[in-house]
Amino acid sequence: MSTKCLLWWIKMDLLNYKLHELTSLIRKKALSVKELCQFYMDRIEKYNSELNAVLTINPDILQTAENIDKNLNQYKDLPLLGIPILLKDVFCTKGIRTTAGSKILENFISPYSAEVVRRLEKAGAVILGKCNQDEFAMGNSNKNSAFGPVYNPWNKKYVPGGSSGGSAAAVAAGLCAASMGTDTGGSVRQPASFCNLVGVKPTYGRVSRYGMIAYASSLDQAGPMTMCVEDSALILESISGKDEKDSTSSIKEVPKWLHNCQSQNIKNMKIGFLNKEEANTSCSPEVVQSLEQVKTLLQSKGALVEDVSVPIMNMSVPVYYLISTSEASSNLARYDGVRYGYRSDFQNKKPDHLEEFYSQTRKEGFGSEVKRRIIMGTYCLSSGYYDEYYNKASQIRRIIRDHFVKIFSKYSLLIAPVSLSTAFSLEENPAGTLESYLIDSFTVSANLAGLPALSVPACFSSANQLPIGVQLIASHFDEQTLFNTALLIQEELKAVGKRPSYLV
Numbered sequence: 001m002s003t004k005c006l007l008w009w010i011k012m013d014l015l016n017y018k019l020h021e022l023t024s025l026i027r028k029k030a031l032s033v034k035e036l037c038q039f040y041m042d043r044i045e046k047y048n049s050e051l052n053a054v055l056t057i058n059p060d061i062l063q064t065a066e067n068i069d070k071n072l073n074q075y076k077d078l079p080l081l082g083i084p085i086l087l088k089d090v091f092c093t094k095g096i097r098t099t100a101g102s103k104i105l106e107n108f109i110s111p112y113s114a115e116v117v118r119r120l121e122k123a124g125a126v127i128l129g130k131c132n133q134d135e136f137a138m139g140n141s142n143k144n145s146a147f148g149p150v151y152n153p154w155n156k157k158y159v160p161g162g163s164s165g166g167s168a169a170a171v172a173a174g175l176c177a178a179s180m181g182t183d184t185g186g187s188v189r190q191p192a193s194f195c196n197l198v199g200v201k202p203t204y205g206r207v208s209r210y211g212m213i214a215y216a217s218s219l220d221q222a223g224p225m226t227m228c229v230e231d232s233a234l235i236l237e238s239i240s241g242k243d244e245k246d247s248t249s250s251i252k253e254v255p256k257w258l259h260n261c262q263s264q265n266i267k268n269m270k271i272g273f274l275n276k277e278e279a280n281t282s283c284s285p286e287v288v289q290s291l292e293q294v295k296t297l298l299q300s301k302g303a304l305v306e307d308v309s310v311p312i313m314n315m316s317v318p319v320y321y322l323i324s325t326s327e328a329s330s331n332l333a334r335y336d337g338v339r340y341g342y343r344s345d346f347q348n349k350k351p352d353h354l355e356e357f358y359s360q361t362r363k364e365g366f367g368s369e370v371k372r373r374i375i376m377g378t379y380c381l382s383s384g385y386y387d388e389y390y391n392k393a394s395q396i397r398r399i400i401r402d403h404f405v406k407i408f409s410k411y412s413l414l415i416a417p418v419s420l421s422t423a424f425s426l427e428e429n430p431a432g433t434l435e436s437y438l439i440d441s442f443t444v445s446a447n448l449a450g451l452p453a454l455s456v457p458a459c460f461s462s463a464n465q466l467p468i469g470v471q472l473i474a475s476h477f478d479e480q481t482l483f484n485t486a487l488l489i490q491e492e493l494k495a496v497g498k499r500p501s502y503l504v
Contacts, residue, residue, distance in 0.1 A: 014031075014036070014039055015174045015499065015504065016497075018227075018228055018230055018231055019080065019083055019177060019178060019226075019230075019231045019234055019235070020079075020230070020234060020258070022036065022082070022083060022177060023078075023079070023080065023081040023082065023083065023124070026072075026081050026082045027072075027076050027081065029072070032065070032069045032082075033065040033066075033068045033069050033081075033082035033126065034062060034065040034066050034069055036065075036082055036083075036084060036177075037061050037062060037065045037082075037084050037126060037128065038062070040084050040128060040174075040175060040176050040177070041057065041061070041062075041128075043173070043174055043175050044057065044129075044175045047173050047174075047175065047503065048175065050151065050156065051150060051151050051153060051156070051169050051170075051173055051175075052132055052147070052148050052149065052150050052151060052166075053131055053132055053150050053160075053165075053166040053167075053169040053170040053173065053175060054086065054129055054130070054131055054132070054166065054170060054175060055089055055097075055099065055129070055130050055131065055132050055147055055166070056089070056096060056097045056099075056129050056130040057128070057129040058093075058096055058126075058127050058128060058129050059096075060095070061084075061126060061127070061128055061129070064126055064127075065082070065126055068081070068082055068124070068126070075124050078122075078123055078124030079123050079124065079234060079237070079238055080120065080123040080124045080125040080234070080235070080238055081124035082124060082125075082126060083124065083125045083126065083177050083178065084125075084126050084128040084176055084177050085120060085125045085126070085127060085128060085176060085177065085178050085179060085180065085235075086128050086129055086130070086131050086167060086170050086171075086175065086176040086178075086179040086180075087117065087127060087129070087130055087131065087167075087179065087180045088130070088131050088133050088137075088163075088164050088166065088167045088179070088180055088181045088182055089101055089130040089131055089132065089133055089166070090133060090136075090137055090182055090212055090213045091113075091114040091116055091117050091130075091180065091211065091212055091213075091222075092110035092112060092113060092114045092117070092211040092212070092213065093110055093113050093114070093117050093127060093130070094110055094111065094112050094113040094117075095109065095110070096109070096110065096127070096129070096130065097109055097130065098110045098130065098213070099130070099146070099147070100133070100135065100136050100137070100213045101132060101133040101134055101135040101136065101137075101144070101145040101146055101147065101163075102135045102136055102146050102365065102366065102367065102370070103146040103342055103364070103365050103366075103367070104335050104337075104341045104342040104361075104362070104365030104366060105213075105335070105340075105341050105342070106146065106342060107342075108340055108341055110211075112211060113211060114208075114210060114211025114212050115208035115209075115210040115211055115243045115245060115246065116180060116207060116208065116211070116212065116222050116239050117211065119208075119238060119239045119241075120180070120235075120238065120239060123238035123239075125238075128176050131164075131166030131167040131169075131170050131179060132145050132147055132148075132150050132165065132166030133145060133162070133163050133164060133165065133166050133167070134162040134163035134165065134187075134369075135366070135367045135369065135370050136213065136215055136328070136332065136370055137163040137164075137182055137184055137187055137213075137215040137220075138163065138215060138328070138369050138370055138373055139162040139163050139369055139431060139436075140161060140162045140163065140185075140186065140187070140190055140436065140439050140440060141159040141161065141162045141165070141424075141426075141429065141431070141436070142159060142160055142161065142162040142163065142165025142166060142169075142191070143159060143162075143426065143431065144162070144163075144367055144369045144370075144431055145166075146367055149426060150165040150166045150169050151169065151426075152169065152172075152194060152195060152423050152466075153169050153172045153173040153195065153499075153500050153503060154172070154194075154195065154196070154423070154465070154466055154467060154500050155423075155464065155465075155466060157425055157426060158194075158423040158424065158425050158426065158464075158466065159194065159423055159424060159425070159426055160172075160191050160194055160195050160423065161190040161191030161192075161193065161194035161195065161419075161423060162187060162190070162191060163181075163182070163184075163187040164179075164181030164182060164183070164187045164188055164191050164199075164225065165191045167179035167180065167181040167191070167225050168181070168191035168192055168194065168195040168197055168199070168225055169191075169195060171195070171197055171225050171226065171227060172195040172196060172197060172499060172500070172503075173499075173500075173503050174499060174503055174504075178224060178225065178226045178227075178231055178235055179224070179225045179226075180222060180223070180224060180225070180235075180239075181199065181222070181223060181224075181225050182212060182215075182220055182221065182222050182223070183199075183201035183220075183221055183222075183223050183447065184215050184216050184219045184220050184221075184324060184447060185219065185320050185324065185440045185443055185444040185447050186201075186418070186419075186440050186442075186443025186444060186446075186447070188200065188201050188223040188224075188225060188455075189201055189418050189443055189453060189454070189455035189469070189471060190418055190419050190439070190440075190443060190455070191225070192225055192418075192455040192469060193418035193419055193455045193457075193467065193468065193469030193470075193471075194419070194422070194423040194466070194467065194469075195423075195467065196457045196460075196467035196469070196495065196496075196498055196499075197225050197226060197227065197455075197457070197469075198225070198226050198227070198228060198229050198231070198232045198454065198455065198456055198457070198486065198490075198496065199223065199224075199225045199232075199454070199455045199469075200223040200224055200232045200236055200452075200453075200454045200455075200479070200482070201221055201223045201446060201447070201452065201453045201454070202221060202222075202223055202236060202240065202452050202479055203221075203250070203450060203451065203452045203476050203477045203479065204218075204219075204221055204248070204447075204450035205248055205249055205250035205252075205450070206221070206236075206240045206249075206250060206252075206254075206452070206477070206479070207221060207222045207223070207236075207239050207240055207249070208239075208241075208243035208245065208246040208249045209221070209222070209246050209248065209249075210243055210245040210246045214327075214331040215324065215327075215328055215331065216323065216324035216325075216327040216328055216331070217248075217327055217331065218323070218327060219320075219323070219324055219327070219447045219448070221447070222239065223236070224236055224239075227496070227497055227499075228490060228496055228497055229261065229456065229483055229486045229487045229490050229496070230258060230261055230487070232454075232483070233257040233258040233261045233483045234257075234258045236257060236479065237254060237255075237256065237257050237258060240254040241254045250477070252477055255479075255480055257479060257480055257483055260480055260484075261480075261483045261484060261487055262484060262487065263484065263487050263488045263491055264481070264484035264485050264487070264488050266298060266301050266302060266303040266485065266488065267301065267302030267303070268302060268303075268304060269302075269303045269304065269412050269413070270303075270304045270306070270410060270411045270412055271298055271303050271304065271305045271306070271411060271412065271413045271414070271415060272305075272306060272307075272308030272407060272410075272411040272413070272414045272415070273291075273295055273305050273306060273307050273308060273414075273415050274308055274310070274313075274414055274415065274416035274417075274442070282420070283417050283420050283421070284420065284421040284422070286421075286422065286461050286462065286463065286468060287417050287419070287420065287421060287422070287468060288417075289459075290458040290459050290468045290469075290470055291415065291416075291417060291458075291470055293458060293459060293493070294415060294458055294470050294489060294493075295415065297488075297489065297492055297493065298415075298485075298488075301488065305415075306411075308407060308411065308414065310400075310403055310404070310407065310445075312396070312399055312400055312403055313400070313403075313445055315396055315400070316400060316441070316444045316445040316448060317437060317438060317440060317441055317444060318393070319393045319396050319397055319400070319444075319448060320440065320444035320447070320448060321376070321437060322380055322389055322390060322393035323390070323393050323394065323397065323448075324373075324377075325373040325374070325376040325377035325380065326377040326380045326381050326389075326390045326393075327377070328370075328373050328374060328377050329373075329374050329376075329377030329378045329380075329381060330377070330381070332366075332370070332374055335362065335365065335366075336358050336361065336362070337357065337358070337361035337362075337365070341365065342361065342364070342365040343361055344357070344360040344361040344363075344364050344365075346360060368431065368432070369431045369432060372431075372432050380393075397448045397449075400445060400448050400449055401448065401449040401450065404445070404449045404451060404473075405449075405475075408474075408475035408476075412474070412475075412478075412481055413472055413473070413474055413481055413482075413485060414472070414473040414474075415470060415471070415472060416442050416470075416471045416473060417442045417470070417471060418442065418443065418455045418469045418470065418471045419439055419442070419443075420438070420439060420441065420442075422461045422464065422466040422467070422468055423466050423467075424439075442471060443471070446473050450476065451473055451474065451475070451476060452473070452474050452476070452477070452478065452479045452482055453471055453472065453473045453474070453482070454471070454472045454482040454483075454486055455469040455470070455471055455472075456469055456470060456472065456486040456489050456490060456496065457469050457490075457493075457495035457496050457498075458470045458489065458493055458495055459493065459495055460495065467495070467498075470489070472485055472486060
């Protein structure tokens with residue numbers, strides 16, 4: 001095959017390469033970083049108007065790519081050499097608009113970059129742009145964005161999940177090689193499940209939160225969203241580690257997850273199976289069937305899979321919303337229209353007093369779901385209710401964590417649903433309803449306990465052909481077990497790596 005034909009074939013097949021394969025092509029000069037970035041920019045131009053997944057393109061992207069190409073010898077040993085990555089619009093990125101999906105930050109240009117962004121660039125990645133999201137990461141549908149909803153690439157009548165819905169839809173549609181999301185109560189794992197991706201929430205403290213616009217500081221954690229397990233392991237390895245700018249970041253050594261990533265020999269491995277009644281709610285039959293499929297697979301490989309009971313788990317959702325809204329009430333107090341962000345013009349009239357200025361700016365700048373959660377959190381923290389609500393929720397949170405520590409003294413891994421069903425339609429589950437909050441039943445407990453968890457594709461719904469993922473949860477700082485077991489599921493069930501046919 002001639003060099004010209006080889007280059008044509010590589011470009012036609014770019015969507016099927018894993019990240020380490022793309023970096024290998026770049027090192028061999030079979031593909032330039034500029035060509036790779038242009039490939040994804042062309043796809044964004046072609047498909048994004050249908051999906052509304054990408055909000056902002058990095059204006060310097062092609063210049064950055066050219067600089068890497070010109071100085072390839074300088075960068076050739078970097079693990080993410082030339083990989084174009086989209087970021088959830090909650091990561092501050094120097095010189096690029098950072099909105100958090102909110103009108104109040106609609107025109108905010110960050111003067112610095114988040115530590116996650118800095119580490120991605122240090123590893124050789126190229127920041128392609130920013131993705132749509134639920135406003136301030138509050139939601140599980142991506143319908144709460146000030147810039148309009150994101151549509152699921154598998155069926156545009158359905159949601160992609162949230163709050164990292166734009167990041168998930170972008171990867172599934174092939175608008176980038178990989179993306180970064182944040183997970184406060186399932187916001188990486190749930191959209192990954194809805195869009196047929198691998199989504200990882202690492203142990204709390206694995207990844208620096210510096211420069212990540214906060215929703216709930218004790219729960220937020222950044223994580224990758226990719227087409228396969230190996231890509232997630234590579235990205236997580238590149239962004240993890242102690243950061244002096246984040247006092248909650250862990251000093252634990254970062255393992256070589258990709259190098260050690262191999263189909264797990266799970267013979268006699270004890271795995272807990274979290275059944276559908278555990279969260280005091282009911283999963284759809286197809287979700288239950290997907291779990292049983294994974295259970296049968298693991299048993300066929302010699303694993304000892306047993307039903308596990310976490311009686312206090314039905315408290316996870318109320319505890320999560322009490323804690324997260326309380327922390328959000330505090331974190332979002334900084335958006336007052338004085339120092340940066342949106343400011344009400346009062347129709348050219350001066351406000352009578354400062355309180356009116358704050359109130360009107362926040363009324364116009366925040367969406368309804370953000371206002372709802374701020375009010376709920378302020379109430380929980382108010383005098384006379386702090387002990388009754390926030391303090392009590394914190395105590396129950398500790399009990400939930402202790403339950404999981406006890407479980408992981410016996411089991412190496414837990415299997416659970418990601419969501420109660422496949423992706424729901426854009427008309428279902430309006431924000432603020434009990435139904436919309438209960439969607440998080442199986443994901444929030446990992447955040448409350450600070451545990452690592454991962455969503456991996458398992459199968460597709462026979463009813464609507466939408467993806468279904470399963471959730472793996474491991475003990476603190478045991479991401480390797482997650483990756484190894486997920487790789488086994490990836491290789492055996494063959495659901496990983498599939499995209500909607502019209503996007504291939």
